[in-house]
Amino acid sequence: QVQLVESGGGLVQAGGSLRLSCAASGRTFSSYVVGWFRQAPGKEREFVATINRSGGRTRYADSVKGRFTISRDNDKNTGYLQMNSLKPEDTAVYYCAAYASGSYLPTTRRDAYDYWGQGTQVTVSS
Secondary structure, X not given: OXXXXXXXXXXXXXXXXXXXXXXXXXXXXXXXXXXXXXXXXXXXOEEEEXXXXXXXXXXXXXXXXXXXXXXXXXXXXXXXXXXXXXOHHHOEXXXXXXXXXXXXXXXXXXXXXXXXOOOEEEEXXX
């Protein structure tokens, strides 16, 4: 089992950057795929990015490709989401999530993720 705590959200102007962190408890962080999802008011939670256990394979939603970068540091039990060139439509609560998997290719399916953080608010002003 793993517990996840996000941090790094805040208010930023359009075109700015933020880096979100996802701190995981436990000593088996490297056994988990890590993903980021977001939920804007009145909308469903949507996939943003995911990274496999080793960090060697990533996937992104088309809406963030080229602007966001997901990474992880297994020694620090922490995942990251670097967000650049932020747009007002990126405004949402961002959630870190994880699931245990031996597969090289991480999934984008929300229902595959067993563990979730509490979320961190990101607001991008125009």
